[in-house]
Amino acid sequence: MHISIDSNRCIGSAQCAVTVPAVFEQDEDGLSTVIAGREDGAGQPLVREAARACPVQAITLTETDRT
Template identity: 50%
Template structure:
C-alpha cells in the first residue's frame, strides 16, 4: 500500500479496487469527498462519477502504463487519502 496512507483508510479500501498495468488502484468512495485532484492530475486514469466521486476512467490501464503517468502523484494529492496505489510487480 502507499506509504503515508492512513491505516483506517487503507483497511477500508473496498470500492474500485482493481489491478492492471502492474499496479493495484483502490478508490474508497466512502472516504472520497469529490475534490477532483486525482482527475486534474491524471485525467486519463481518474474521472468523476455523476455524484462527483472519483472513479477509474474507461481506458485507465493503458493510460496508467504510459511513461510519466502521474498515478501516484494523483493519489498523494487526494486531500482525504481515498486512493491507494500498490505496485504489484514488486509485491510478487
C-alpha cells in the same frame, strides 16, 4: 500497479481527475473513479502525484508483480 479508490472516503475534490484525466474521472455523484481498463495506471507518470494530492488519502496504489 493497481489503483483503487475508497469511495466512502472520497470527497469529490477531483484533484486526481485534474492531475491525471487519462486515469481518473468523476461519476454522476461527483465522486472519483478509475476509468475502466486503466486500473494499472496506464503508464501515466503523475498517478503517484495524484494519490498524494488526494486531500483525504482515498487512493491506494498496490504494487503488483511485473510479469
